[in-house]
Amino acid sequence: MSDSLAASATLSRDMVRTTTYALVVVAALGASVPLWTGSMPFLLILASQAVIAAIVALSLDLLMGSTGLLSFGHAAWYGFGAYLTGLAAKLLTPEMLIVLPLTLVATIVLATIIGFVLVRQIGKTFAILTLALGQIMFALVFVMSGVTGGEDGLQGIPVPKAFGIPVVRPDVWYWILYGVLLAAILASFHIRRSPLGKAWLAIRENTERARFIGLDTGSLKLLSYVVSATLAALAGGLFALFNGAASSDLLNWFESGKVLMYVVLGGVGTIIGPVIGAAVFTITEHYVSSITNSWLIYFGGFFVLIVIVAPGGLFGALSSLWSRFGASRRGAAS
């Protein structure tokens, strides 16, 4: 990771304050969405998709922003969660309080096995192997088309239930997704401030030194990978239940690239930044792609601009503006 990205991942005192404000604003704005989209149900569905994207972005940030491991194949876990949850709902029970924990347990087991091999690689090798993992998962959808539905995708996922009550209303879905996102954000902040989160930061900053102060960097990186994969799988599982279907696109390298863009666009390691990045990307993607088929070109250009002009991402830029605003106010007051 470059110095600029590394720097952006450090939560300074100013950034902590800005993060707190941003969190309250995001939480309040997000909570009010169903109140003003009543006459436009499509907007509520788009907002729900943005929330799911934000959970995936947060999962990658837990890996990239904490331990500095760059994953080019994070959609593997997102798609894995979607397919596994969808299949469990179809074959076992539509009760989401059963199928989602099942998915999480399966992901923990599989991510531990795969991560055990991956985290022993460093830098580009790790990144390339994660890309390969994503493509293997993608190919498995077609190899196992009898189970996964192949090109047609996994169809016919039943309406999910929570405590035996069918979850159908878009606003209820939104609240569920939003609640999961808020819980994930709070958990991420808690972990970041904990000894574990600080040990992860030490690995990101200087892995060699971390080893020489007695940190078992291999198992700590594995833990980061498993936590990250599990959160991504949860997002995938929620998406499959919300959408009623899962397709191979969820596992494509392009999806992994999008998740990476959410994180870099928002600000690596800032926790709240990737959430903003995912929401901005998802909503903008919808509107711009409805205007032009060349939306990817515009997004690519915008992405390059952000990386050059604001290496700390949107959150870093907003934080910087906020700090300057605060400084000028203090200057005026004195």
Added chain:
Amino acid sequence: MILETSNITKHFGGLKAVSGVNLKIAPGAIHSIIGPNGAGKTTLFNLITGAIPPAAGHVVFDGNDVTGWSPERLAKVGLARTFQRTSIFKNLSVVENVALAIRSREGVSRSIWQSTASEQAIVSEAMDVLGKVGLRGRDKDKAGALAHGYQRALDIAIGLALKPKLILMDEPLAGMSRGDRETIAALITELRASLGVTIVVVEHDVAMVMRLSDRITVMQHGEVIADAPPAEIRDNEAVRKAYLHGSFAA
């Protein structure tokens, strides 16, 4: 002896980086390892601290055969080191650099719950360690923003926070001004006196080494050519030949 290597050997291809080195470090000593560039001093450090595995030989630390142990395992039993190029956590605060080592030593680095009292105790201990190396007033600064001499001191503080029985310092005076060199040299002496920690130093500043050390090992071409107190090393003909540039005039 707190540390002994017997016949420790490492080859890189056809190059004998370290060849059959027998080293004995007495507890509480300041023991320096000197030699021309490429003598194998840093490789010997890397072999002792588990950064690279030896091709042959053994390392015994505090009565245990620790050959092939990982750096993290060695850190847990009291073997710390500093690096030729200062190795700190540059984007973290000075106090957090030291606190990380304390949490690791206490075995709480994996915890996701920590009481305020426990964290305060760790920060308080970190401040004490920073006080020992003259960094108490810089605790909130970003480590990477410190001047080179202070970064060196922080590197040592991170090692000390592990409460090591032995600390290996790889060229602690490298790249420093004359004033900073004196400060770090005084710090090394003070640490041995106040903490009783055994210190092994690799250093090119021969004059400083002569002043600081209880014993000196001289290496050349991966082998030990002399091992004796400073006065004997000064008069050793083989050592004089190894240092053709006259460093020993000091």
